[in-house]
Every structure is written in C-alpha cells, then in structure tokens.
Amino acid sequence: MPEHIRHEPHDIAAAIATLVAPIFDVDAATLSPSTRLMADLPCESIDLLEIGAGLNRRFAIPVRDAAAFLTDLRIHVLEAERTGEAPEARLAREYPHLSAARVAEVLAAVRVPGAPPVLTIGDVAAYVAWSLARHAGTSA
Amino acid sequence: MRGPVLIAGGSCELGLALGAALAADGMAVALTARDAAGAARIRAALPEAAVLPLCARGPERGGAHEDFAPAAAEGDDAEDDTPETLPERARAALGAAPRLFVDLLHSRFECLLAGADPAAIDLWASRDIAFRARLLRAVSRAMLAARDGRCVFVSSSAAERAAPGQGYYAAAKLAGEALYRAVGVELAPRGVTAGSLRLGWLDAGRGAPFLQSRAANAPLPPTGRTVTVTEAVQTLRFLLSAPATAINATTLTCDGGFGALKPTG
Numbered sequence: 037m038p039e040h041i042r043h044e045p046h047d048i049a050a051a052i053a054t055l056v057a058p059i060f061d062v063d064a065a066t067l068s069p070s071t072r073l074m075a076d077l078p079c080e081s082i083d084l085l086e087i088g089a090g091l092n093r094r095f096a097i098p099v100r101d102a103a104a105f106l107t108d109l110r111i112h113v114l115e116a117e118r119t120g121e122a123p124e125a126r127l128a129r130e131y132p133h134l135s136a137a138r139v140a141e142v143l144a145a146v147r148v149p150g151a152p153p154v155l156t157i158g159d160v161a162a163y164v165a166w167s168l169a170r171h172a173g174t175s176a
Numbered sequence: 177m178r179g180p181v182l183i184a185g186g187s188c189e190l191g192l193a194l195g196a197a198l199a200a201d202g203m204a205v206a207l208t209a210r211d212a213a214g215a216a217r218i219r220a221a222l223p224e225a226a227v228l229p230l231c232a233r234g235p236e237r238g239g240a241h242e243d244f245a246p247a248a249a250e251g252d253d254a255e256d257d258t259p260e261t262l263p264e265r266a267r268a269a270l271g272a273a274p275r276l277f278v279d280l281l282h283s284r285f286e287c288l289l290a291g292a293d294p295a296a297i298d299l300w301a302s303r304d305i306a307f308r309a310r311l312l313r314a315v316s317r318a319m320l321a322a323r324d325g326r327c328v329f330v331s332s333s334a335a336e337r338a339a340p341g342q343g344y345y346a347a348a349k350l351a352g353e354a355l356y357r358a359v360g361v362e363l364a365p366r367g368v369t370a371g372s373l374r375l376g377w378l379d380a381g382r383g384a385p386f387l388q389s390r391a392a393n394a395p396l397p398p399t400g401r402t403v404t405v406t407e408a409v410q411t412l413r414f415l416l417s418a419p420a421t422a423i424n425a426t427t428l429t430c431d432g433g434f435g436a437l438k439p440t441g
Contacts (some may be wrong), residue, residue, distance in 0.1 A: 086320055088317070
C-alpha cells in the first residue's frame with residue numbers, strides 16, 4: 037500500500053470526499069462522513085461504480101461494490117425475515133465493516149417506507165478501513 | 177494515437193502483428209500470454225513489449241462474504257496473474273495505465289453442440305465467457321477511474337453464421353459482443369467506449385489450417401480473397417484511434433463481404 041495513505045478513519049473519509057467531490061462538481065469541504073451519497077448528492081449507479089473504481093485506485097484495494105455501497109441492503113433484510121434470521125445478524129455478516137450501532141441505524145432507516153438510501157461517506161470509509169486492515173493482516 | 181495499449185491473447189499471429197504496429201506508432205505495448213510458450217513468442221517477436229501472464233484462476237474467495245483476495249496492486253507480488261490484477265500489473269509494466277485494450281482471447285473448443293462432454297461445456301462457459309467478463313470488468317473499471325479508455329473485442333463472422341461444429345465458439349463470441357456492447361452503453365458517458373470487430377476468414381491462427389484444407393473451388397468473399405493480417409491490424413488500429421470513438425457499443429464486420437453472399441448449395 038502506498039505510504040502516503042494513512043489509516044485513520046477521518047483521513048480515509050477526507051480522501052473519499054476528495055474522490056467524490058469532482059464527480060458531482062461540489063466542494064469537497066462541503067462533504068463529511070455523514071453525507072448521504074444517494075440522498076444528499078445526485079448519486080446514481082454509474083456514480084457508485086466510478087467511486088468504487090476510484091477506491092480501487094486511490095487505496096490500492098479490491099472493492100466489492102455490493103458490500104461497500106450496501107446495494108443489496110433491502111434484499112438482505114427481506115431474506116433474513118423470510119428465513120427467520122435476525123436481520124441484525126444478517127447485516128453484520130454481510131457488512132462486517134459496519135459497527136453494531138451503525139447496523140442498528142441502517143436497519144431502522146430501511147424499515148421506514150419510502151426512506152432514501154442510507155449509504156453515507158462514513159459507511160464507505162468504514163469499508164475502506166476494514167479492507168485496508170484486512171489486507172494488511174493478509175500480507176503481514 | 178493514444179496509449180498505452182494492452183492486448184489480451186497477444187501471443188497469436190494477429191496479436192503480435194498488432195503489437196508491432198502499435199509499437200511503431202510509438203505506443204507502450206503490453207501483451208498477455210497464458211503460458212510460457214506464448215510469452216516466448218511475444219518476447220521473440222516484440223522484445224521491447226511487456227509480457228504479462230494471464231490465467232483463469234480465482235478470484236479467490238475465502239468465504240461467501242469475503243472480498244477478492246489481495247492483489248499485486250497492494251505490493252503483494254504473489255503469483256497473481258488473474259484478470260483482477262491485470263490493469264495494475266499493466267500499469268506497473270508500462271509506466272501508465274492502459275488507455276487502449278484489445279481482446280483477442282479465444283479457445284479452440286469446437287465440436288457439434290450435442291456431442292460436447294458436459295464437463296467440457298462447463299469449462300467452456302468458464303473460460304470463454306466468464307473469464308472474458310472478468311477481464312472486461314477489471315479493465316473497464318480501471319479505465320473508468322481515469323475516465324478514459326477504449327476497448328475493442330475481436331469477434332468472428334462465425335458469431336453470425338456459424339458452421340456445424342462452431343456453435344460453442346459462436347456463442348462465446350456473441351456473448352463477448354454483448355459484454356462489450358454493455359460497456360459501451362454504460363461507460364461511454366464517463367469516457368470509456370467499446371465495440372467489437374467480426375473478422376472473417378483470416379489466413380492466420382485458427383483460420384490458416386482451415387483455409388489450407390478446404391476445397392479448391394470453395395467460395396471466396398466478393399473481394400476474391402480472404403482478409404489479410406495487415407488489413408485486420410489496420411482496421412483495429414483505426415478502431416483504437418480517437419476518430420473512431422463514435423463507433424461505440426456496436427459490432428463491425430470485416431470479411432470481404434462474405435456474410436452478404438447468398439448461400440450456395
């Protein structure tokens with residue numbers, strides 16, 4: 037991994053904001069970990085793809101878009117309910133980068149009818165931090 | 177012409193000729209090879225070009241919910257010669273990320289459809305369709321990050337008119353055309369275009385022994401001859417050029433007009 041990339045979550049979120057800002061022609065300073073990509077920005081699927089490709093390049097990590105961008109979130113919740121599994125457990129397994137508190141927030145939000153997608157820059161930063169730590173462990 | 181260029185399946189005669197032409201244009205060229213023999217052919221013909229191994233392993237998954245295995249991109253230069261690591265390996269070899277990509281990969285799986293071994297069918301689907309999808313995914317994704325790229329798939333006139341025994345080959349080529357068309361549709365707004373070129377009979381590669389074995393009075397294209405390697409190279413060279421960018425999400429045919437002929441009994 038390039039040495040100039042630091043691991044602190046704040047730095048990762050700032051780097052992601054720098055990556056995201058030009059895609060939407062906004063000032064990176066207006067973005068924060070709480071910025072909702074799909075609700076606060078005009079983010080579409082191709083934008084997520086470009087962000088994912090940018091994460092590959094910026095952080096030199098493989099990115100599984102479905103996990104990084106919570107794209108199958110509602111499907112996982114429905115599937116958990118269908119099989120009788122606790123949705124919290126299902127989401128924790130599918131999104132190991134999210135804290136238990138964030139899983140609870142996400143689950144509460146997704147149960148609100150008509151609520152916009154919950155994905156935030158902070159969620160993406162958590163995925164990157166998780167991936168960096170995982171691969172640092174793998175190559176150690 | 178912009179570059180650098182990455183040629184997958186570059187150890188075939190057409191790949192070597194294309195690599196030489198693009199190198200003569202001043203481009204940095206990298207070609208993939210699936211084995212040592214192919215790598216040796218590339219090194220012999222194009223000593224200045226980069227040679228990158230490309231195999232069908234992986235992507236490794238430690239579990240159903242784990243991400244791709246770490247790649248060479250992470251400084252972990254394990255023997256990772258999968259499609260997922262190819263863009264980064266090409267960038268490292270060429271000094272810059274490839275902006276042009278040509279897909280010449282093909283296998284020689286030809287038999288009557290109902291005569292194929294079931295296990296061989298699985299292998300064909302994995303090698304000739306899924307592998308290409310993985311490769312195009314990885315390359316187009318890397319190009320998307322730079323918002324610049326051009327991908328060209330070398331298909332075959334068999335995709336439209338397959339002879340008996342070419343059903344699997346034709347199906348793989350049709351699948352490839354569909355994949356490249358999808359990239360052209362989805363990523364062109366972000367600077368990445370793609371298309372396919374169906375080549376007719378070519379007196380090189382798999383076409384050479386066929387042409388030598390067929391009857392002397394067998395029909396020829398209206399041009400009265402088969403497509404030459406030079407013609408194929410120059411057509412590809414044009415398709416990779418900036419003026420051809422609008423040829424996107426489509427398939428062109430270069431077969432001397434053979435496909436337009438009325439079949440003869």
